[in-house]
Structure formats: structure tokens, C-alpha cells
Amino acid sequence: MKKAVNILWVGAVLLSGAACTTGSVSDIYTQPVDVGVAKTVEPAAVVGTWRGVIPCADCPGINYNLSLNANNTFEETLVYQDRDVQPFTRTGTWRINEGQVELGSANNSGTSRFSLTPEGNLNMLDQEGKPVTSELAPMYLLRRDTTLIEDNPALWSEKRRLGIDFVATGNEPGWSLEVDLDKGMFFKTLPSESIAMETAVPTQAKSGKVTTYSATTDAGELKVEIVHQPCEDTMSGKVSPYLVRVTAKGINFKGCGTYLGEQTQEKSQH
Numbered sequence: 328m329k330k331a332v333n334i335l336w337v338g339a340v341l342l343s344g345a346a347c348t349t350g351s352v353s354d355i356y357t358q359p360v361d362v363g364v365a366k367t368v369e370p371a372a373v374v375g376t377w378r379g380v381i382p383c384a385d386c387p388g389i390n391y392n393l394s395l396n397a398n399n400t401f402e403e404t405l406v407y408q409d410r411d412v413q414p415f416t417r418t419g420t421w422r423i424n425e426g427q428v429e430l431g432s433a434n435n436s437g438t439s440r441f442s443l444t445p446e447g448n449l450n451m452l453d454q455e456g457k458p459v460t461s462e463l464a465p466m467y468l469l470r471r472d473t474t475l476i477e478d479n480p481a482l483w484s485e486k487r488r489l490g491i492d493f494v495a496t497g498n499e500p501g502w503s504l505e506v507d508l509d510k511g512m513f514f515k516t517l518p519s520e521s522i523a524m525e526t527a528v529p530t531q532a533k534s535g536k537v538t539t540y541s542a543t544t545d546a547g548e549l550k551v552e553i554v555h556q557p558c559e560d561t562m563s564g565k566v567s568p569y570l571v572r573v574t575a576k577g578i579n580f581k582g583c584g585t586y587l588g589e590q591t592q593e594k595s596q597h
Contacts, residue, residue: 370397372485373428373441377449377469380520386410393430393449393469395421401430403439427456447471447489472503472517487587493553495571497582498561504551504573504584512542514549514575522575524549550574558583 374397380388390406401421406414419432428449430439440452450458451467459467486494486505493506501517508528515523526542526549533539536555541548551573558570560583567583574580 370399370423373423373443373449376472378472378517378520379451379469380408380466381451382463382466383407391469395428403430427452441469444468447485470513470515491587493584493586495551495553495567495569495573495582495584496560497571497573497580500580502573502580502582504571504582506540506551512540512549512551514551514573522578524575547576548574553584 374395377393377395379391381391383389387408390404390408392404392406394402396402399420399422401419403417404414405416417432419430421428421430423429426442428441428443430441438454440454440456441449442452442458444450448471449469451469452458458464490507490509491505492508493504495504496502502522503515503517505513506529508531511526511528513523513525524544524546526544529540529542529549529551531538531540538553538555539550540553541550543549551571554570554572555568556570558567559565560567565583567585569584569586571582571584572579573582
């Protein structure tokens with residue numbers, strides 16, 4: 328069993344996952360990468376932890392976690408859903424080469440490649456450095472774990488650049504929230520996205536110290552209550568200026584959050 332797990336690095340996962348879902352490897356389509364634009368990618372823009380659920384040939388999915396450290400080391404972990412196998416971890420070093428993030432490990436298990444999308448996600452590429460363009464393409468997008476934003480000022484700037492106005496996280500179970508007051512909200516549970524909801528621009532209501540954002544999607548209603556009072560993270564002990572209560576698909580979550588700038592706080596009050 329371990330031998331089977333060993334070969335499922337990013338390139339092999341791309342092929343096996345697509346073959347399972349579409350019935351033929353020929354259904355994977357790739358296209359050239361415009362590295363002329365991607366060459367502007369700076370290391371600080373990708374440092375952090377990235378998560379997603381990628382296709383699996385004989386299981387519901389693979390929880391894929393990738394940590395890109397500021398010292399150019401990485402840790403990559405694959406957790407197979409509904410499979411009686413241990414999580415598999417690979418470590419090594421990463422670099423940016425012609426606009427792509429490249430991972431190389433000490434045991435020469437192959438090079439994995441990613442590109443940074445305009446929306447701020449990491450796009451997992453095939454072994455030739457080309458993106459998948461089949462119907463499975465959205466499953467190869469990794470989102471940044473916003474719980475690490477507080478540790479890297481450059482990530483705060485990147486979130487602001489992308490238009491994110493408010494971020495929040497919680498524990499037991501883990502979850503993260505991003506609010507863009509001009510575009511919508513994104514909520515997910517961590518580490519696996521058993522609940523993942525992306526909405527349009529939410530409606531806003533304010534009563535005293537409580538600001539409420541709500542929106543309805545095909546998956547159900549997402550309601551966010553932001554209370555202007557100090558909030559201590561139950562794991563890290565970090566104190567944030569806002570207590571956050573989230574209701575997603577009828578399930579209640581509690582955590583802490585912060586606005587990414589004074590201007591966005593003013594926007595939320597109008």
C-alpha cells in the first residue's frame with residue numbers, strides 16, 4: 328500500500344484523479360502558460376500554507392496541504408479520504424522559476440509546479456508546467472490558509488491588494504472566512520472543506536456594536552455577525568478586535584477576526 332502512495336505526487340495525482348473521474352487520461356487538456364505575466368510573482372506572495380481537496384483514483388478525494396516557508400523550504404502532505412493509510416508527507420525546497428512555483432525534494436521524487444492566479448489562489452500544474460483545463464480544473468486550485476496571515480505582514484498586503492476587507496478564523500472545528508464587501512464572502516471548514524460556501528455581495532445590517540452580513544446560495548444561507556469587542560483565539564491566545572459568529576448551512580461557528588484597514592471599516596458602516 329505504501330508503494331502506491333509513494334508514487335502519487337502532484338503529477339501522478341493529476342493523471343490518476345482525472346482518469347477516475349472522466350474515464351480517460353485523454354480527457355485532460357493543457358494549455359501553454361503565459362509566463363510573461365507570471366514573472367512578476369514575488370516570493371512573499373506565495374509564502375504561507377495552502378489547502379485544497381484534489382481528485383483521487385479510488386477514494387472521495389485527497390486533502391492536500393502545502394506549506395511554503397520564507398526560507399524556501401516546503402512541506403507537502405496528502406491525506407486520503409476514507410482510506411486506511413497514513414498521511415504521506417514530502418519535504419524539500421521551493422523556488423520561483425519563470426513565474427511558476429517549483430517544488431524539489433531531496434529524494435528526487437519529481438518536481439511539482441504551481442502558478443499564482445489573479446484571484447490569489449495556487450493552481451496545480453501538470454508535469455510539463457501546464458494547467459489542467461478539463462472539467463476537473465477547479466479541483467486543482469489551492470486556497471491560502473488565512474490563519475497564517477497574522478504572521479507575515481506581506482500576506483496582509485496581498486489580501487488588501489486582492490480586495491479582501493475582513494478575515495476571520497475559528498477552532499474546533501477549524502474554519503476561515505474572507506469578506507470582500509464589493510464581491511462576496513468565502514467560508515470554509517479546515518483542514519478539509521466539508522463546508523465551502525462562496526457567495527455574492529452580502530446584505531449588511533448594523534445594530535450597536537454588531538454588524539451582520541448575509542447571503543444565500545444554492546448551498547444554503549451564510550450569515551456572519553461581527554461584534555466589536557476583543558476576542559481571544561482559543562488556540563494561539565492572539566487577541567483580535569472582533570468576535571465573529573458564523574452560521575453556514577444551519578451550523579454555528581465562533582471565532583475572531585479583523586478588518587484589513589480603516590477604510591474597509593468605514594465601508595461596512597454605510
